[in-house]
Amino acid sequence: xxxxxxxxxxxxxxxxxxxxxxxxxxxxxxxxxxxxxxxxxxxxxxxxxxxxxxxxxxxxxxxxxxxxxxxxxxxxxxxxxxxxxxxxxxxxxxxxxxxxxxxxxxxxxxxxxxxxxxxxxxxxxxxxxxxxxxxxxxxxxxxxxxxxxxxxxxxxxxxxxxxxxxxxxxxxxxxxxxxxxxxxxxxxxxxxxxxxxxxxxxxxxxxxxxxxxxxxxxxxx
Ligand SMILES: C[S@@+](CC[C@H](N)C(=O)[O-])C[C@H]1O[C@@H](n2cnc3c(N)ncnc32)[C@H](O)[C@@H]1O
Numbered sequence: 001x002x003x004x005x006x007x008x009x010x011x012x013x014x015x016x017x018x019x020x021x022x023x024x025x026x027x028x029x030x031x032x033x034x035x036x037x038x039x040x041x042x043x044x045x046x047x048x049x050x051x052x053x054x055x056x057x058x059x060x061x062x063x064x065x066x067x068x069x070x071x072x073x074x075x076x077x078x079x080x081x082x083x084x085x086x087x088x089x090x091x092x093x094x095x096x097x098x099x100x101x102x103x104x105x106x107x108x109x110x111x112x113x114x115x116x117x118x119x120x121x122x123x124x125x126x127x128x129x130x131x132x133x134x135x136x137x138x139x140x141x142x143x144x145x146x147x148x149x150x151x152x153x154x155x156x157x158x159x160x161x162x163x164x165x166x167x168x169x170x171x172x173x174x175x176x177x178x179x180x181x182x183x184x185x186x187x188x189x190x191x192x193x194x195x196x197x198x199x200x201x202x203x204x205x206x207x208x209x210x211x212x213x214x215x216x217x218x219x220x221x
Pocket of ligand 1: 046049050104
């Protein structure tokens with residue numbers, strides 16, 4: 001299978017992206033656990049995709065940015081969405097209290113510039129939350145695949161950034177680790193496998209870690 005660049009992959013994935021998968025369902029649970037109450041805060045979702053995670057927040061300001069215009073065009077999210085790379089965000093320094101970067105960093109070859117930019121736009125004392133496809137899932141042979149609107153299975157480029165390497169890159173950017181979650185294949189995900197007629201795979205994969213979530217506090221300047 002040809003491995004697609006993120007730009008091409010999400011151009012093709014955009015029409016069907018919002019169908020929740022085992023990975024995105026689990027990721028959302030972990031992200032909610034690690035995100036502080038958002039009422040009154042300024043939130044940025046860097047690599048927001050369709051911006052769907054911004055829809056359910058009560059943040060005072062909810063902004064998003066994504067590389068793929070097709071993902072943004074599929075958005076029903078209010079607020080401000082920009083076409084931009086997470087390594088060069090079109091926002092001033094310290095503009096946000098909470099910065100999400102969810103299921104994006106694995107699509108980039110180097111984590112350091114991503115963490116530098118997330119830290120730049122987060123205010124001192126604010127929160128940066130990064131989630132990723134887990135390295136253990138990749139080691140077990142899992143890939144970032146999706147079925148396009150014609151039913152063809154496609155794969156998007158993914159780079160493994162182990163948790164310790166991410167924490168190191170974050171630390172170099174002035175971010176201190178304050179929370180970690182690792183999400184595994186477990187009963188709440190069974191229905192996704194059942195719907196796909198893959199219950200045997202569910203039994204085989206139980207306990208496999210498929211999502212990593214890291215939360216950081218930005219230090220003072
Ligand atoms: C798995 S989707 C996650 C979308 C959203 N964060 C969510 O959880 O629903 C990954 C997103 O990252 C975006 N992306 C990939 N590389 C990017 C980059 N360098 N800058 C900005 N967005 C990027 C893709 O266009 C895609 O929308």
